[in-house]
Amino acid sequence: MSPSIISLLHGPDQPGIVAKVSGWIHDRGGNVLHADQHLDRQENVFFQRVEWDPASGHEAREDSEAFVDFAERELGMSVRIALSDDRPKVALMVSKADHCFHDLVLRVRAGEWNAEFAGVLSNHEDLAPVAESYALPFLHLPMSLESKPEVENRQLAWLHENGVELVILARYMQVLSGDFLERVGCPVINIHHSFLPSFAGAKPYHQAYKRGVKLIGATAHYVTEDLDEGPIIEQDVARVSHRHGPRDLIEKGRDLEKVVLSTAVRRHLQNRVLDYRNKTVVFD
Amino acid sequence: MSPSIISLLHGPDQPGIVAKVSGWIHDRGGNVLHADQHLDRQENVFFQRVEWDPASGHEAREDSEAFVDFAERELGMSVRIALSDDRPKVALMVSKADHCFHDLVLRVRAGEWNAEFAGVLSNHEDLAPVAESYALPFLHLPMSLESKPEVENRQLAWLHENGVELVILARYMQVLSGDFLERVGCPVINIHHSFLPSFAGAKPYHQAYKRGVKLIGATAHYVTEDLDEGPIIEQDVARVSHRHGPRDLIEKGRDLEKVVLSTAVRRHLQNRVLDYRNKTVVFD
């Protein structure tokens, strides 16, 4: 069976966009399966996710390219396109904590997501045996202040050689340099262990304990040069009380981090997330 | 400023519906503000909510009638239509409990919803002073097994005379007869104080206490002849523990009932709810 085509569009609003998009698909014999849209009235920007089956006999890849051409030229929109059977290559970057690592790998193995793990990059070797138990390539590159530029170069080389289309920071405890982000060439999703913008920076659970909050949170976001300031994809919280010390918050936070990161990655892989002006539109 | 037009469509799926609907609106100079759709693949039924501004100079009422004509004749769909400045008349039916009553009236007064209260019907006179304090007409008709048919006749007469378009059972403790439901001529929304289908019937909080559940719930649904079996619009739950006796559950449940009922009514009044085969599609 032919895959369906998924398109994510955005650009300046204009009359009749919805009719033009669905008209183009219909004229070419396609059948719309899902369509969702959003208009940011403050910025006058239009967003759409539309998924359709191409006409029988059509090549999905070919139709999708024709659509990109149409949407860019005739509508002046930015377009991202995917086919429902795409299996993008994903790389994990980790340090020592393994809870998000296990969670993500097990989801891919259970067939929850259309994705393929290219491998694991780490500045520590602690998780090498775990990666091996999952038969995943593991690139261990220790990092110091001096070696950082050189190590990032080698990481980038590895990501490019392996055709990685999404990098997930699964509790990776190094800050990616602006240079790395500029050259990586694909989105990078990070899990921050606090309810941003609260407790940005280091040791958020200790900060939360000190402030005496009654809920702790976790935030998954695209990584930008501004540390902990990138577009938020997903957040969630869990209730805590005076009985929870910093260690309890850390343990409770692990479950939260797994759920929030996996939800963000799932939506990204399902091509449901558009980011602009440091915010996201998530079509769910 | 002219109001926008909101249409709720459903019917057998067919190729190109989305293109035809948006094409019709575009051809007539309208501009789509929101569109959401759903395809039930098991039943092959297509659902859509679409909201648009008619062309400047057009009469919204006129365009909406033309659209109904188009959607019914050319697409063979069932259509419901509303204008964004409609203020449907709503009647409350109550018994003795007043928490949902206050909550709903205060929301309308705060301007949260486009609606107008026609009045309050009750089988008890306890809430007459409250209705008076809100300057709402109050129709008190005591009800016994014998008088039920006669009382329901008078209630129906009142609802029809006052042009009521939505009836809300705000903890009304009488079962509406099949005859009443057949003749009422508008939707009836009820709040049930349990997480249906658990604990249907009487005294759900006592049932919940007895079973030792760890969450209690509330359910808002359209009323049908099958008691507590109508299409569910909204549900929510709250955490309880062994410390909560039946009275605590009742008190905790009050807040839940207010939130669930008001959410259901809001979505209904925003024309976001379609029901079919005893389930609902809620476009939110």
Next chain:
Amino acid sequence: MSPSIISLLHGPDQPGIVAKVSGWIHDRGGNVLHADQHLDRQENVFFQRVEWDPASGHEAREDSEAFVDFAERELGMSVRIALSDDRPKVALMVSKADHCFHDLVLRVRAGEWNAEFAGVLSNHEDLAPVAESYALPFLHLPMSLESKPEVENRQLAWLHENGVELVILARYMQVLSGDFLERVGCPVINIHHSFLPSFAGAKPYHQAYKRGVKLIGATAHYVTEDLDEGPIIEQDVARVSHRHGPRDLIEKGRDLEKVVLSTAVRRHLQNRVLDYRNKTVVFD
């Protein structure tokens, strides 16, 4: 029937406190109904809430005074005491928003809490008719930068004359001066319309919209001289999406503010909250 006695204790931890407290109560013929305790191991501070029925024939007031004497002298603890039939006098301070106002007054009228409203203080007269409809005294004192000290004096005089034991800022849009807080002589609870410490300060919903968070929150806290920095009693959040503009956040936030503020006030009135070092212990 004689009321029960509720004691809130805290002080340096020491061996056998639990045994000494329950032993004292038992020796005097009392019967413990509830007891909850907490040990902050970092600070070595012990906290306890204990509720008991005095021996039949005993005067609750008398026993409670004897207990305070015992706990202060023999255990060196700080003690707060209440009887289960106390009905503390509460004052509301409001500006123009009325949602928390209605919510609190209706809960007291529904008998949810043991409390009595002494009256309403406002820097605007908008809510005078509402206060009147609830038969509540309404003290309207407009406030400017110049008049603030004088107005606060008059507010304090009113609070003292009326024996107010708890002040609730129900969306009161003025900052209380340090002088006011020093002289008010009772706790002041505020509702902040954000998930503190995120978005402290003005217009939190606009800040939240700008940052693109996926959850908005509300925070109830005791007021201290450090604006928005007082001990947090309760917090909660609600899910939002890219579809919600600042106005939607404000509307959605209203329900959140009502629930969070009323939960905090309920727990305070049930003598379940102890604050120390800018955090709270909430025995629930």
Next chain:
Amino acid sequence: MSPSIISLLHGPDQPGIVAKVSGWIHDRGGNVLHADQHLDRQENVFFQRVEWDPASGHEAREDSEAFVDFAERELGMSVRIALSDDRPKVALMVSKADHCFHDLVLRVRAGEWNAEFAGVLSNHEDLAPVAESYALPFLHLPMSLESKPEVENRQLAWLHENGVELVILARYMQVLSGDFLERVGCPVINIHHSFLPSFAGAKPYHQAYKRGVKLIGATAHYVTEDLDEGPIIEQDVARVSHRHGPRDLIEKGRDLEKVVLSTAVRRHLQNRVLDYRNKTVVFD
């Protein structure tokens, strides 16, 4: 360092229990770390969880036995006792689904709980490689209607030989016989993939889809002879919409099942759960 002692008591309420228990501990030089209690006023049953450090130089095991003796003889209470460094042996029973299996094993390996896996019992061999990858013994015994009594005998023999103190049904798709439950000699915790009592029995997600509920749930409970009727330890829910078909509910349910089952097991292993009259008291 000596372990602390944890006691779970319950029995008919009587004056001064709290004082007697804490007095006994204090007299023996112990220091109470936590104490929580509950009085079921309807049944007049008293429950308590108390944790204490024995006096330095005392043997925890010895003191705990003395306490049991005291509580049974002098207070007439039922007592369960544990030491904080106990590592009870746990057995998993599974069929084909592996999500709860992975989740539980990874938590034990991460050191979240004090427990040791004795092994895995299954009526299918699908999960043998997974068990092997975790170095866990795997007992595969296929089961038919005829072989059930014989297979259960062999399962019981294995459990007894291995000193198993808790059995977890991690999506085990066979009903345990009354005979098995009578002879197993330790608690059995099951995860049911619905919000009981809704949708008891088979295929709960299909039932939930058909009814059109807006929340799905999962329930962890102790297993009794009455299928799906045992005392509930923990429940939770997740929001669903018309967009979710039965397969989506199954996938979404997996995360819910993991969280609910692991929460129940954690509380059981922390000796926080008492069951009586088909309900639980959970001291958290």
